[in-house]
Amino acid sequence: MAKYSEVSQKKVQKALHEMEDGKLKIGNSNKKVTNRKQAIAIGLSEARKVGGKVPKKES
Numbered sequence: 001m002a003k004y005s006e007v008s009q010k011k012v013q014k015a016l017h018e019m020e021d022g023k024l025k026i027g028n029s030n031k032k033v034t035n036r037k038q039a040i041a042i043g044l045s046e047a048r049k050v051g052g053k054v055p056k057k058e059s
Contacts, residue, residue, distance in 0.1 A: 004047075004055075005052045005053035007051075008043070008047035011046045015039045015040065019033045019034075019038075019039040
């Protein structure tokens with residue numbers, strides 16, 4: 001199993017909390033994230049941009 005860095009764990013945790021508060025939006029649209037998997041994907045994407053250790057995307 002792949003290991004995640006502290007940065008990526010914090011990004012995912014932050015995204016999940018924002019989803020629960022209703023503040024997390026999908027991309028440039030104004031839609032709220034309602035799915036837990038979507039929130040995790042957004043958190044991992046943000047971690048990749050920052051340079052956190054995250055496994056490669058699945059096709």
